[in-house]
Amino acid sequence: MIKHLRSAADLDAETATLILDTAGEMAALAGREVKKLPTLRGRTVVNLFYEDSTRTRISFEAAAKRLSADVINFSAKGSSVSKGESLKDTALTLQAMGADAVVIRHPASGAPHRLASWVDGSVINAGDGTHEHPTQALLDAYTMRSRLGRIAGLRVVIVGDVLHSRVARSNVLLLSTLGAKVTLVGPPTLVPVDIAAALEPSTEVSYDLDSVLPDADVVMMLRVQTERMQDSFFPSAREYSRRYGLDVPRMRKLPEHAIVMHPGPMNRGMEIAPEVADSSRSTIVEQVANGVSARMAVLYLLLGGKA
Amino acid sequence: MTSYLIKGVSVLGGEPADLLIRDGVIAAGGRADEVIDAEGLVALPGLVDLHTHLREPGREDAETVETGSRAAALGGYTAVFAMANTSPVADTAGVVEQVWRLGREAGLVDVQPIGAVTVGLAGKQLAELGAMATSAAGVRIFSDDGHCVADPRLMRRALEYVKAFDGIIAQHAEEPRLTEGAQMHEGKVSTRLGLTGWPAVAEEAIIARDVLLAEHVGSRLHVCHVSTAGSVEVLRHAKARGVRVTAEVTPHHLLLTDELAASYDPVYKVNPPLRTAADVQALRQALVDGVIDIVATDHAPHAVEDKECEWAYARPGMVGLETALPVVLSVLGEQWELIAERMSRAPARIAGLTGHGTDLAAGTPANLTLVDPSARRVVDPAGLASRSRNTPYAGTTLPGRIVATFLRGEPTVLDGKAVK
Numbered sequence: 038m039i040k041h042l043r044s045a046a047d048l049d050a051e052t053a054t055l056i057l058d059t060a061g062e063m064a065a066l067a068g069r070e071v072k073k074l075p076t077l078r079g080r081t082v083v084n085l086f087y088e089d090s091t092r093t094r095i096s097f098e099a100a101a102k103r104l105s106a107d108v109i110n111f112s113a114k115g116s117s118v119s120k121g122e123s124l125k126d127t128a129l130t131l132q133a134m135g136a137d138a139v140v141i142r143h144p145a146s147g148a149p150h151r152l153a154s155w156v157d158g159s160v161i162n163a164g165d166g167t168h169e170h171p172t173q174a175l176l177d178a179y180t181m182r183s184r185l186g187r188i189a190g191l192r193v194v195i196v197g198d199v200l201h202s203r204v205a206r207s208n209v210l211l212l213s214t215l216g217a218k219v220t221l222v223g224p225p226t227l228v229p230v231d232i233a234a235a236l237e238p239s240t241e242v243s244y245d246l247d248s249v250l251p252d253a254d255v256v257m258m259l260r261v262q263t264e265r266m267q268d269s270f271f272p273s274a275r276e277y278s279r280r281y282g283l284d285v286p287r288m289r290k291l292p293e294h295a296i297v298m299h300p301g302p303m304n305r306g307m308e309i310a311p312e313v314a315d316s317s318r319s320t321i322v323e324q325v326a327n328g329v330s331a332r333m334a335v336l337y338l339l340l341g342g343k344a
Numbered sequence: 345m346t347s348y349l350i351k352g353v354s355v356l357g358g359e360p361a362d363l364l365i366r367d368g369v370i371a372a373g374g375r376a377d378e379v380i381d382a383e384g385l386v387a388l389p390g391l392v393d394l395h396t397h398l399r400e401p402g403r404e405d406a407e408t409v410e411t412g413s414r415a416a417a418l419g420g421y422t423a424v425f426a427m428a429n430t431s432p433v434a435d436t437a438g439v440v441e442q443v444w445r446l447g448r449e450a451g452l453v454d455v456q457p458i459g460a461v462t463v464g465l466a467g468k469q470l471a472e473l474g475a476m477a478t479s480a481a482g483v484r485i486f487s488d489d490g491h492c493v494a495d496p497r498l499m500r501r502a503l504e505y506v507k508a509f510d511g512i513i514a515q516h517a518e519e520p521r522l523t524e525g526a527q528m529h530e531g532k533v534s535t536r537l538g539l540t541g542w543p544a545v546a547e548e549a550i551i552a553r554d555v556l557l558a559e560h561v562g563s564r565l566h567v568c569h570v571s572t573a574g575s576v577e578v579l580r581h582a583k584a585r586g587v588r589v590t591a592e593v594t595p596h597h598l599l600l601t602d603e604l605a606a607s608y609d610p611v612y613k614v615n616p617p618l619r620t621a622a623d624v625q626a627l628r629q630a631l632v633d634g635v636i637d638i639v640a641t642d643h644a645p646h647a648v649e650d651k652e653c654e655w656a657y658a659r660p661g662m663v664g665l666e667t668a669l670p671v672v673l674s675v676l677g678e679q680w681e682l683i684a685e686r687m688s689r690a691p692a693r694i695a696g697l698t699g700h701g702t703d704l705a706a707g708t709p710a711n712l713t714l715v716d717p718s719a720r721r722v723v724d725p726a727g728l729a730s731r732s733r734n735t736p737y738a739g740t741t742l743p744g745r746i747v748a749t750f751l752r753g754e755p756t757v758l759d760g761k762a763v764k
Contacts, residue, residue, distance in 0.1 A: 123652070123653055125653065145654035145655065145656040146537060146539050146608070146655065146656065147537065147538075147539070147608030147654065147655045148654045150607070151608055151609075151653070151654055151655075165538070166539075167538040167539075168537060168538030168539075169538065203538060206536075206538060229535040231532040231535055232532075234532045235532035235535035236536055
């Protein structure tokens with residue numbers, strides 16, 4: 038088993054499949070009266086969050102606690118350099134406290150890579166800058182497999198601000214590893230031209246959402262920050278929504294079986310219409326539940342559990 | 345003054361001969377106090393670096409004029425130019441004279457201060473360029489390096505104004521609106537790593553604008569640290585038109601590529617950023633062709649805490665004085681004539697620096713360095729004379745060892761060690 042999960046590229050198909058299978062076993066546990074496993078008793082998991090992200094932190098916390106680990110939440114909001122302790126000093130502190138795993142959320146891309154060079158324990162990337170969010174990709178893959186029965190051969194369309202999206206990067210890498218075909222859609226300002234060469238050659242790029250929907254098995258809408266407007270990535274929220282938002286008429290173009298995903302938090306009315314978010318195709322609430330199972334599987338396997 | 349007979353040295357790769365140094369100059373013949381057996385060594389005119397950051401005044405924890413001078417001497421240099429982005433900024437006669445005086449006191453290389461183009465490097469108002477030119481430091485090169493003189497009208501005025509004292513503007517070519525938040529070369533690696541890109545066009549657009557401005561006002565322009573294949577094409581075109589433009593390339597842009605950023609280790613973070621292998625090839629060819637005139641190190645020492653952090657928070661820059669000649673040797677091979685031109689004669693000529701970059705003929709100032717081309721060295725950051733350790737070559741084996749350096753006949757380096 039790998040030691041760190043810094044990028045979805047750390048996972049080969051075999052390892053990723055093992056994590057998804059393990060997540061399935063963990064999910065079965067959620068239906069029981071006693072939801073806890075003793076597996077990680079006596080082990081310490083630190084949630085080191087340099088960005089506010091209540092949903093991701095709670096998800097990791099629930100995952101660690103269900104495995105009986107001791108959980109320390111370390112909120113270190115703000116730049117580590119401009120004020121207070123450096124990341125390295127924080128790492129040495131966590132090392133001295135005997136952290137077996139550090140879950141890190143950080144505004145700087147690559148912070149988990151730096152952290153892994155300073156601690157002995159496992160490092161799990163819970164979102165770094167505009168780089169990656171590999172456990173999100175795992176929970177998304179788990180959700181697709183649960184709903185559609187497979188991943189290999191699926192046509193997955195990811196729509197929105199690919200340039201700044203760590204969710205998109207991790208999903209492209211993981212889904213390609215597992216044999217899905219990914220198409221990225223968004224305005225050209227938000228889809229780097231060389232993304233296929235950068236991540237996975239089989240990735241396709243389209244600027245026309247309507248043309249790709251009829252063949253999609255999965256549509257994943259990314260959160261688009263309205264601030265991007267100020268930097269002229271697109272003219273207005275309305276225009277963005279008209280060209281790239283998933284509304285009811287567009288949803289009707291999807292095949293019968295296709296599902297709609299969103300990593301949350303959503304801008305209802307911007308990238309996704311409320312009727313779509315609340316439709317039976319939507320897996321948004323399931324994704325949250327699956328997040329706990331997927332993160333349990335990652336902690337379990339990285340900290341030396343056996344499947 | 346001790347006289348030296350350097351026996352059996354190969355001047356610029358020529359047949360072994362004896363070189364006599366007496367009273368600060370190369371002498372025609374006669375006796376000597378000391379004999380240096382230089383069999384197998386190559387003599388070059390002392391190297392001249394138009395682009396260093398010596399950090400004094402202001403960041404003496406990262407480098408001082410003295411420690412930077414020692415690093416330079418160990419790298420084979422006899423003259424270095426110190427950029428103006430100190431604290432306070434070298435934008436007045438007082439600061440440039442202070443740096444110049446510190447260089448004289450250290451006495452290891454000639455330290456020539458570069459004056460800021462604009463007050464506080466803020467890009468708003470011309471600094472007192474004339475006062476710096478007529479100061480004891482005799483400043484001829486002006487640069488806001490670290491920042492681009494982005495305002496086209498201000499750049500035009502600066503180019504025109506320095507004609508009065510044969511000055512030259514050295515531009516850090518970076519269109520700031522195209523590089524906001526930039527962390528590394530914009531390309532497939534930046535896309536994969538999720539680091540904001542620094543597009544090649546941000547450099548090329550400024551060089552294109554500036555060569556046209558320099559042509560329009562008939563001034564001299566020097567382009568700092570050229571890093572892209574596109575910039576080379578713009579320069580080639582400008583030179584063919586007769587524009588008075590010169591350009592430099594750093595050793596690291598001749599050797600390293602943006603793939604190194606994948607480690608997220610900020611020792612590879614530099615501005616302009618490391619580019620692609622295709623850019624590296626174009627820069628090497630341009631250096632051979634003469635489209636790029638010189639190699640300059642952009643020696644940029646940084647304290648440990650400014651590099652031992654997240655990539656985005658780290659300061660850009662690499663130390664380079666002690667590894668420049670070995671890197672160039674590894675790139676060009678033993679083309680001594682070319683190396684002397686690109687690392688000594690041409691930089692001295694661009695700067696109007698007399699006494700450096702001259703052939704080792706009788707009567708000329710004895711500014712020279714002796715190199716053992718057969719030696720191989722593994723770069724050890726802890727072994728550097730620079731006060732900072734941010735070399736991208738740690739653990740790399742590089743060819744060539746600087747055995748001795750002489751500044752006006754006085755040894756600054758002997759047996760590969762600094763004399764003082």
